[in-house]
Amino acid sequence: MTSHQQQQPLLQVERLSVDLGAAGSRARVVNEVSFSIAAGEKVALVGESGSGKSVTALSLLRLHEAALSDYPTGSIRFQGRELLSLPERQLQQLRGRDIAMIFQEPMSSLNPVYPIGEQLLEPLLIHEGLDRQRAQPRLIALLEQVGLRNPKQRLSAYPHMLSGGERQRVMIAMALACRPQLLIADEPTTALDVTIQQQIMDLLQQLQQELGMALLLITHDLHLVRHVADRVCVMQQGQLVEEGSVESVFQQPQHPYTQQLLASQPERLLNADDDTAQQGAPALLRGSDIVCHFPLRRALLRRHRTVIKAVDGVDIAIHPGETVGIVGESGSGKSTLGMSLLRLQSCSGRIQFRGQRLDLLKQAQLRPLRRQFQVVFQDPFGSLSPRRRIGQIVGEGLQIHQPQLTLMEQRRRIIEVLEEVGLGGAELLQRFPHQFSGGERQRIAIARALIVAPQLLLLDEPTSALDVSVQKQVLALLRRLQQRHQMSYLFISHDLRVIHAMAHRVLVMRNGRIVEQGETEALFQRPHHPYTRSLLQAAGLTERHQ
Numbered sequence: 001m002t003s004h005q006q007q008q009p010l011l012q013v014e015r016l017s018v019d020l021g022a023a024g025s026r027a028r029v030v031n032e033v034s035f036s037i038a039a040g041e042k043v044a045l046v047g048e049s050g051s052g053k054s055v056t057a058l059s060l061l062r063l064h065e066a067a068l069s070d071y072p073t074g075s076i077r078f079q080g081r082e083l084l085s086l087p088e089r090q091l092q093q094l095r096g097r098d099i100a101m102i103f104q105e106p107m108s109s110l111n112p113v114y115p116i117g118e119q120l121l122e123p124l125l126i127h128e129g130l131d132r133q134r135a136q137p138r139l140i141a142l143l144e145q146v147g148l149r150n151p152k153q154r155l156s157a158y159p160h161m162l163s164g165g166e167r168q169r170v171m172i173a174m175a176l177a178c179r180p181q182l183l184i185a186d187e188p189t190t191a192l193d194v195t196i197q198q199q200i201m202d203l204l205q206q207l208q209q210e211l212g213m214a215l216l217l218i219t220h221d222l223h224l225v226r227h228v229a230d231r232v233c234v235m236q237q238g239q240l241v242e243e244g245s246v247e248s249v250f251q252q253p254q255h256p257y258t259q260q261l262l263a264s265q266p267e268r269l270l271n272a273d274d275d276t277a278q279q280g281a282p283a284l285l286r287g288s289d290i291v292c293h294f295p296l297r298r299a300l301l302r303r304h305r306t307v308i309k310a311v312d313g314v315d316i317a318i319h320p321g322e323t324v325g326i327v328g329e330s331g332s333g334k335s336t337l338g339m340s341l342l343r344l345q346s347c348s349g350r351i352q353f354r355g356q357r358l359d360l361l362k363q364a365q366l367r368p369l370r371r372q373f374q375v376v377f378q379d380p381f382g383s384l385s386p387r388r389r390i391g392q393i394v395g396e397g398l399q400i401h402q403p404q405l406t407l408m409e410q411r412r413r414i415i416e417v418l419e420e421v422g423l424g425g426a427e428l429l430q431r432f433p434h435q436f437s438g439g440e441r442q443r444i445a446i447a448r449a450l451i452v453a454p455q456l457l458l459l460d461e462p463t464s465a466l467d468v469s470v471q472k473q474v475l476a477l478l479r480r481l482q483q484r485h486q487m488s489y490l491f492i493s494h495d496l497r498v499i500h501a502m503a504h505r506v507l508v509m510r511n512g513r514i515v516e517q518g519e520t521e522a523l524f525q526r527p528h529h530p531y532t533r534s535l536l537q538a539a540g541l542t543e544r545h546q
Contacts, residue, residue, distance in 0.1 A: 117155030
């Protein structure tokens, strides 16, 4: 028994149940969940999307829509005080002052029409009664505390003027404004790069120790849990299936679902005998001195214009059947490079596809060639039209590139490619994207690209929005498809574990340039550039490759 568990719990949750949905069609999404958190303790609540972990967290402060009509059942006691029966006015006094919350997406959580100083001021006005003049030093101190540079100037900045990591720091500052005793962090690093993730979690741990507050971390990132939490609670389909210390759960998981989660980390899908990549063959796609600069709009009329060098003189080659991985933080230029190579983004430089100069062709001349290189995007829901049925979405490429096919031939080919990516056949054609899970939608996006039999797929963060087990399934599917069709992949990701699983070669980008490249295993085992080493360390891969 840990010292935390010997203390009186700060938070005690007993048999918590939550039903969601319209009257008459409500579904139970949290089912009799019980756990506790002691003062100063760090507890992680893990599970895949739909497991009920975020609903559980929102229910602690009755923030979910269900709380407006039907309260959750069970018991939630904070310092011995029952929260489920607490009047709303008293609960409002508790929110932000004693229990604070950091939400998953800071851009959605911050109000876009107010400067961050105004938003930071709100909890101080509500809970501590400070006026603007007395609050000003506190606001600056808060931003300094979370490591935001030039804090005084940043108070007048709007959310869109900050990077993802900076916005998340502002959210942390808002949560800590009144020095809460319990901080709930709901997927606080999901949308961030690995090095920024490490900075944010290091910051949270430092502040947690300084302020002596408890931390409830909601995440599906098991690497994060291993390095941050004292205890872990595993949720599946609304139920708590396993609970224990991080060490015991990770070393000796008891429940099959926990074992499945721990086994779902991406593993190397290539081996020494892999012969998919034809390294000796001429390059399928080659880019030479690719440059893509964006002038800042406010500087257009200046004599010396300021430009963002998104891609700055990059050379790259992709061979038949090869997977080339591009890694780097947001803003490094990796997605811009991929779009430039396929002429989806204006750039300068020499681009050859099977020896043909793409950079010399006009868009009308490029159109017949586009069936040879297709794209699978990061967000499967955003990239699929919500107004079109799956049969129309998947079959669109056939209508453009193979108009000679009859409707029956198109339908047969659509069913075949859906079955090839692991989905059912004809019964799915009339459904809409919202009727599928995230993993199923990504399989549909892959089917849409695959149906025109491309030779090259640009995969732009294709698994970052997926749970670990679904991610592993999609990666295995992509590998099987590559072996079957001898396709080449340009795989863009900030997740080094995914790149290690899939890539024959890796290019590391920073500030628009390639700072290091090489065969995957060699680069992961013996990185030369300090930036590459920092990425591997932030991803927790240095221990494995030393």
